[in-house]
Amino acid sequence: MLPALDGVVEKLEDGIEVADVGCGYGHSTIIMAKAFPNSRFHGFDYHQESIDEARELAIEEGLSDRVRFDVASAKDFPDRQYGLICYFDCLHDMGDPVGATKHARQVLSKDGSVMLVEPFAGDHVQDNINPVGRMYYAASTTLCCAHSMSEEVGLALGAQAGEAQLAEVFHEAAFSYFNRAAETPFNLIVQARH
Ligand SMILES: C[S@@+](CC[C@H](N)C(=O)[O-])C[C@H]1O[C@@H](n2cnc3c(N)ncnc32)[C@H](O)[C@@H]1O
Structure with a gap:
């Protein structure tokens, strides 16, 4: 997915700070750290047990020198003027998500990019009545929406x-560039910039 973004691979090859927000395990x-040895990677998730697993994985892979995992919410992870979030x-x-992307904009370097990978969907319910969309709606109702509603705002x-x-979220967070970089049957990949 990264080569689909404009100018990002070159920066990763040169060496930048990267934040992987909501990184889970x-x-x-x-995977990104292995591909781009000159960059430093910071994984954040507010779930302690996931971060514990992620730290063990970094040690197993021998990447602890340039991959760090910390417990932090999407709205308060530390500012390193990231080249990629x-x-x-x-x-x-x-x-x-608006609060999260507002924070991302503040901690993103002036020429940095946000990469957003989301489940693929059309803009209207009738566009998504297909096997993949039906599966996503089921999971979304029981997991994703329920989880979002358990957090503040609950969008x-x-x-x-x-x-x-998704574009509206980034617009509200004052991003001026929001572009679909790629899509697959399962994912929508977006690049956003200041
Ligand atoms: C579906 S999982 C995706 C995990 C990982 N990015 C992946 O692709 O395997 C969503 C993740 O978002 C994290 N998350 C949800 N709300 C969050 C928040 N407000 N701040 C930080 N992490 C959050 C969850 O703990 C979970 O690990």
Whole structure:
């Protein structure tokens, strides 16, 4: 997915700070760290047990020198003026995705990018009545929306938010650039910049 973003791979090769927000067990953080040895990777999740697992994985993979995992919410992870901030399948789970992306904008370097990876969805329910969309709606109702509603704001974007609603989140957070970089039957990949 990263090569689909404009100018990001070159920066990763040169060496930048990367935040993987809502990283869970940190598999995405580890995969990126292996591919880009000159960059430093910071995985954040507010779930302590996930971060414990992620730390063990980094040790097993021999990457502890440039991969760090810390417990932090999407709205208060530390400012390192990141060249890349990633959300893999997690922004829609958050109660306050606008608050999260506002924070991301503050801690993103001037020429940095946000990579948003979300479940693929069209903008209208009728676009998503297919096997993949039905599966996502079921999971979203029982897991994603329920989780979002348990956090402050409780926006409940859901796993079938679609590009237009996601763009609105970034617009409210004052991002001026929001572009669909790629799509697969399962994922929508977006690049956002200041
Ligand atoms: C569906 S999982 C995705 C995990 C990982 N990114 C992946 O692709 O495997 C969503 C993650 O978002 C995290 N999360 C939810 N709300 C959060 C918040 N407000 N701040 C930080 N992490 C959050 C959860 O703890 C969970 O690990």
